[in-house]
Amino acid sequence: MRWFRLVSLRLQVIVLVVSFTLAVGLGNVFRAHLALEDLAREQFERRSVATALGLAAQASDLVLTGDLFGLYDLLNSTLVNTPDVRYILVLDAGGGVRAHTFGPGIPRGLAAANTVLEGEPWRVRRLNTEEGEVVDVAVPLPEEAGGVLRLGMSQQVLQATINRHTTHLLGLAAASLLPVLLVTYILGRALTQPLLKLVEVTNAIRQGDWSRKAPTNGRDEVARLGQSFNAMTEALVQSQTALQARNEELAALYAIATTTAHLDTVDSLLEAALTKSLEVMGLRTGWIFLAGNEGDGEPVLRAARGLPAGAEARLAEDCLPVQPAVLEEAVIAHNGQPCPCLPAGSADDASLCHAAVPLRSRARMWGTMHLACPAPGCFTPSHLQLLTAIGRQVGVAIENVRLAEIERREAFQRRLLEQVIGAQEEERKRIARELHDELAQNLAALSRELESVAQTPAIASPPLQSRIRDTRTLTLRLLEQTRRLIFDLRPPALDDLGLLPAIRRYARHHLDEAGVALHLRTEGAKRRLPPAVETALFRIAQEAITNVVRHARASRVILSLRFAPACITLTVTDDGVGFTPSPPWTTGDGGWGVGLLGMRERAELLGGRLTLDARPGAGTTVQVDIPLEEA
Incomplete structure (x- = not known):
């Protein structure tokens, strides 16, 4: 039935109705x-029996x-006058033929084809012959006469009459179509026209x-459709309009x-945003006030377009219906009357x-951001909604630029701090080297010379010997302090043996004392x-150990x-008195604060993190994690 769907609905209705009518009529x-x-x-059988009885x-x-x-x-x-009669037989009691209507002879087996039982x-009986079906009626003759009369009647005339009436009925059925x-x-036209x-x-x-409308006349299903x-x-239409x-x-x-994505200063961002906003709205005049002092000061005019000469100096914020700080969405600040934000006779x-x-x-x-329009009522609710979204987009862009500026400043400060720390370490190296090569060597030589002088026989005066020994003792003490200063500035073990030996030696020396x-x-x-x-880990450990010695009172x-x-x-980790750190890790007396900040800066410069766990009476734990590149 797929082909049935390829034709029109009207033809489908006609075919269906005609087919149904034809089927009903033919049925x-x-x-x-x-x-x-x-x-x-x-009726034919009854007539045949009646004819046979009368003839008998x-x-x-x-x-x-x-x-x-x-x-x-x-x-x-009887054969001649009755068209339906095809043959007549009169049989005697023994089945012999007394008379018949067949000329040459009786067909074989016909005499015995129909017999009457007693009573x-x-x-x-219906017999099939060459001329079609024949109704054969057998009627017994009276006992005096004996025998049977057989009458054969053909249904050809009857069948022709039936066929003629059937043809007439078919003609009537066809005419009714x-x-x-x-x-x-x-x-079909009434149904398919709508x-x-x-x-x-x-x-x-x-x-x-989209202006065309479907017909809705009437109350039928098509009208409802x-x-x-x-x-x-x-x-x-509404969805398309909204879309x-x-x-x-x-x-x-x-x-x-797109316009503001690659701008790296607030002023260039505001100029580009104002220009593009005016272009999108099809306007010419606009200006932007930005809060001064990072959002806390008085508003400052930072961008303007389409204003007459000298108008920028007279612009004000008093035309807003609410305070700028509580303004959430775009509003019509003024509509149809001279605006106090603009001088009289402004452009357009x-x-x-x-x-x-x-x-x-x-x-x-x-x-x-303020956008001016030359006609009252030109800002629709959809325009205000769009302007609100634009304002948020520009606000996010301003924040991104400010964050980028902060990141650049912080990156510059990190680079500067790296250079300062690097220069500091180099200077410590230089000072330690000079102290070792100059002062320490000279003090060692002076100590040996004093020892040699003290052992000279020519100097036998006890007071002089005592002064020489005191001077040598002072010299040795200065030499030891110089060596400790050299170790504090830059321990040679750090460069020669590595981090662990340098920390071990420094910690044991200071903590044992x-x-x-x-x-x-x-x-x-x-x-x-x-x-x-x-270097960074040694300095952090050095600062932590120094803080333990100075402030922790640990055992x-x-x-x-x-x-x-x-x-x-x-x-x-120490078991000292601990403390209560406050951001940024400073105590009231400044005991731990500066050192901890330096430790944190050293860790962060290497991409690491410093964690402080300190509580009064529970000791202090300083932990630093620094990432390494896997070999």
Whole structure:
């Protein structure tokens, strides 16, 4: 039935109705034909029996009188005068033929084809012959005459009559199709015409004519379909309008974002944003106020377009309906009256109406953008919604530029700090080297010379010997202090042996003097680290140990180094008095604060992190984690 869907609905209706009517008509004709045939057969059989009974009554007298000529005459006259009769047989009691209507002879087997049983008034049997079906009626003759009369009647005439009536009925059925076709055509047209109009409207809408409406006359299903179609069309128009407005909004936001994406200063950003916003809105006049002093000061005019000469100096913020700080969405600051923000006679009469747009990012208010329009009422709600989105986009861009400026300053400060620390370490190296090469060597030479002088026999005066010994002792003390100063400035073990030996020697030397027990722990495969990492970790450990000696009043310090493939961790834990750190890790008396800040800066310069865990009475733990590049 797929082909059935390829034709029009009107033709489908006509084909369906005509097919149904034809099927019903043919069915009725067939049923009438069968009923007529059954009735005719029954009547024909009754007529055959009646004819046979009448003929038997007449023939019995002739048989009794032995009038064979009269019997043949009776049979032949009946055969001639009755068109349906095909043959007549008169049989004797023994089954022999007394008379018949066959000329040359009786067909073989015909005499015995139908016999009457004893007690039956007659017997009917249908025989198939060359001429068709024959109704054979056997009627017994009276006992005096004896025998049986056989009458054969053909149904050809009856069948022809039935066929003629059936043909007549078929003709009537065919004739009845004409009004059915007419009615079906009218009905199909009435049903499909609104649908065709609906298809026409659909094609028009497909081509972009959204003003066309489907017919809705009447209260039938087609009318309801038209109403639903019109409602759907209106919804599509609204959806398309909203989608188009949204696309325009997104295009405007994309244009703003594209324009401001690569700008690295606030002023260039504001100039570009104002120019693009005026272009998007189709306006010429606008200006931007930005809060001074990073958002806390008075608003400052930072960008303007289309203002007459001298107008920028007289612009003010008093035209806003609310304070700029609480402005959440774009509003019409003035509509239809001279605007106090603009001097009289501004270019293009732009002072008749202008909108104020907040420039926000998250919860921060950066300033306001003002767009002036030459006609009152030119800002629709959709325009204000778009301007609000533009304001947020510009606010986010301002924040990004400010963050980028902060990042650049911090990066510059980090580079500067790296250079300062590097220069400091180099200067420490130089001073330590000069102290070792000059002062320490000279003090050692002076000590040896004093010892040599003290052992000279010529100097035997006890007071002089005592002064020489005191001078040598002072010289040795100065030499020891110089060596300690050299070690504090730049321990040679750090460059020669690495981080672990340098920290071990420094910690034992200083903690032993302070009476603090040292427990040194290491984990992982010990190895040399990059010089910058070793220097930073040594300085952090040096500062932590110094703080323990000066402030912690501890009895034990646990110093651990954990070597991991991608990280090195230094932990210094004491059981001292502890403290309550406050941001940024400073105490009220400044005891730990400056040193901790220096430790944190050294760790962060190498991409690491310093963690402080300190509580009053519970000791202090300083941990620093520095990432390493895997070998």
